[in-house]
Amino acid sequence: MDINEIIKPENLVYTKPRLMNDNPMHYCPGCSHGVVHKLIAEVIDEMGIEEETIGVAPVGCAVFAYNYIDVDWIEAAHGRAPAIATAVKRLNPKKMVFTYQGDGDLAAIGTAETIHACNRGENIAIIFINNGIYGMTGGQMAPTTLEGMKTSTCPYGRNVALNGYPLRIAELVERVDGTCYVTRQSVHTPAAIRKAKKAIRLAFENSMAGKGTSMVEIVSTCNSGWKMSPVKSNQWMEEHMFAKYPLGDLKNV
Amino acid sequence: MAKIKGAVVVNKERCKGCELCVVACPSQVLALQPTEVNDRGYHYAFMQNPDACIGCASCGLVCPDGCITVYKVKL
Numbered sequence: 001m002d003i004n005e006i007i008k009p010e011n012l013v014y015t016k017p018r019l020m021n022d023n024p025m026h027y028c029p030g031c032s033h034g035v036v037h038k039l040i041a042e043v044i045d046e047m048g049i050e051e052e053t054i055g056v057a058p059v060g061c062a063v064f065a066y067n068y069i070d071v072d073w074i075e076a077a078h079g080r081a082p083a084i085a086t087a088v089k090r091l092n093p094k095k096m097v098f099t100y101q102g103d104g105d106l107a108a109i110g111t112a113e114t115i116h117a118c119n120r121g122e123n124i125a126i127i128f129i130n131n132g133i134y135g136m137t138g139g140q141m142a143p144t145t146l147e148g149m150k151t152s153t154c155p156y157g158r159n160v161a162l163n164g165y166p167l168r169i170a171e172l173v174e175r176v177d178g179t180c181y182v183t184r185q186s187v188h189t190p191a192a193i194r195k196a197k198k199a200i201r202l203a204f205e206n207s208m209a210g211k212g213t214s215m216v217e218i219v220s221t222c223n224s225g226w227k228m229s230p231v232k233s234n235q236w237m238e239e240h241m242f243a244k245y246p247l248g249d250l251k252n253v
Numbered sequence: 254m255a256k257i258k259g260a261v262v263v264n265k266e267r268c269k270g271c272e273l274c275v276v277a278c279p280s281q282v283l284a285l286q287p288t289e290v291n292d293r294g295y296h297y298a299f300m301q302n303p304d305a306c307i308g309c310a311s312c313g314l315v316c317p318d319g320c321i322t323v324y325k326v327k328l
Contacts, residue, residue, distance in 0.1 A: 003303055006260040006324045013259075014310035016319035022267075025318055029295065030271030034317025190277060190311040230271040 017041035019050060019070050026064055030230020032220030033062055035187040036129060039197045040100070041069050043204055052208075053096045054088050056081040058110075060102035061136045062129065079110025082117035085124040089207075096207050098125040103144040104134040107169050111143075114173065121178025121212040125203035128169065128215055131222040132241065139225035143167040146244055151225070166244055170217045174250040180212035182251040186219045186242075188234040202252075211253075219245045256328040259308020261300055264320040268297035274312035274321060280305040283312055 019041035027033045044053050053071040057063060059078040066073035076084040081099035089097040106114050106128050117124065133151055134140040140153040144166050148157040158166075174182045181203055185196035196218060203214035219241050221233040228236060261282065268291060275283045275298060284301035291297045298320075300306065308325025 001258055001326070001328065003260045003300075006258060006326050007262060008324065011260075011324040011326050012322070013308055013325045014313035014321070014323040016264075016322070020319055024267060027317065029269035029317075030273055031317055034319070035315065038317075038319050187315075190309075190314045193314045230273055231276050234273070234276075 017045055019045050020068060021070050023067050025068055027061065028224045030221070030223050030233070031061070032131065032187050032218065033129065035193060036127065036196070036218055036220070037065065037068055039187070039193065039200050040098075040127065043197060043201045044069075044071060047201070047204060049096050049204070049208070052094065053098070054092070056085045056088070056097070056099040058099065058101040058105040060105045060134075062100050062102060063136070065100050079105050079108070080113055081105065081110065082113045082122070082124065082126060086117055086120070086122045089122055089124050093123070093210070096125070096204055097123075098127060098204065098207065100127045101129065102135065103128070103130045103132065103142050104136075107143045107167050114169070115176065118173040118213045118215065119176045119178045121180075123207050123210045124213060125207045126213065126215045127200065127203075128217040129220050130169070130217055130245065131220045131225070132166070133222045133225040135222040135225045139222070144169070146240060149240075168245065170215060170245075170250055173213075173215055178213050179215060179251060180253050181206050181214040183215070183249045184217040184219060184245060184247050186237070186247055188221070188237060192247075217245070219247065257307050257325060258328055259306040259323060259325045260303065261306060261312060262322045262324070263298050264322075265291050265297040265299070266293075267318050267320040268295060269293075269318055270295035270297055271317065273315045273317065274298050277311045277315040279309065279311060280307055282306045
């Protein structure tokens with residue numbers, strides 16, 4: 001059968017989500033952000049809450065998230081996305097409010113906002129992209145950088161005596177009472193991507209149902225910051241990141 | 254057994270040649286262009302072995318830039 005006979009609208013099984021627009025993304029080739037953007041766009045479309053959704057974009061690589069997904073967005077100051085989301089959700093309780101943050105934003109400068117938003121049990125969903133590095137500013141050490149991992153500000157590897165231990169945010173917010181759903185997922189294989197999509201959907205449903213704060217941590221790659229090819233960095237993530245950041249649900253009430 | 258045949262269309266101007274689809278494909282259908290590049294200078298992905306495609310959409314799922322559209326028919 002000729003290829004042109006297969007390529008017909010009725011045979012379509014997968015395409016770019018409708019809510020993701022045609023702007024070329026500024027992310028590096030192979031960046032996990034793109035996959036998570038796609039999942040968010042798909043979930044919002046499937047739930048039919050396009051008009052009800054308000055996203056809060058962070059500072060970091062995902063700062064231009066509002067250019068790529070066609071829903072309403074607010075740009076927050078560095079680390080303050082959960083605080084902005086709190087205000088938005090309290091003023092518009094019927095809206096689905098989510099934040100999209102990286103580890104430099106959420107786990108470093110925004111730790112206080114994150115933990116207190118979770119502790120208050122704000123009905124927001126937090127999508128947390130953890131790649132263990134500050135991607136946007138040139139690969140500096142983040143609180144989530146692994147022990148011994150080389151970055152531009154710890155070129156001999158993270159030294160625990162000097163820099164402390166990697167911060168496990170998901171375990172931290174799992175302990176506070178305001179969270180209803182805390183999970184850690186990844187997007188390195190098709191199976192993992194399907195699971196991550198389910199997790200994002202559940203988090204968004206919790207936000208709509210007013211059950212409390214949901215956090216979906218996505219362990220992801222930063223191939224430019226890690227100085228590897230996209231394929232290599234996925235392998236490196238499986239070998240090293242998952243030991244410190246094991247995948248799975250931590251809390252689901 | 255019903256035979257399934259798929260086809261992949263890559264938006265080659267959007268493709269950044271990250272190679273994730275090439276690795277994700279279970280039947281080694283996709284490859285990166287060895288010499289040709291798109292307007293932005295990336296070696297974009299293409300169907301090197303179109304007959305083997307089963308339309309599983311693994312390539313589409315892993316593509317970070319959403320450049321891949323997958324079609325499938327039952328023969």
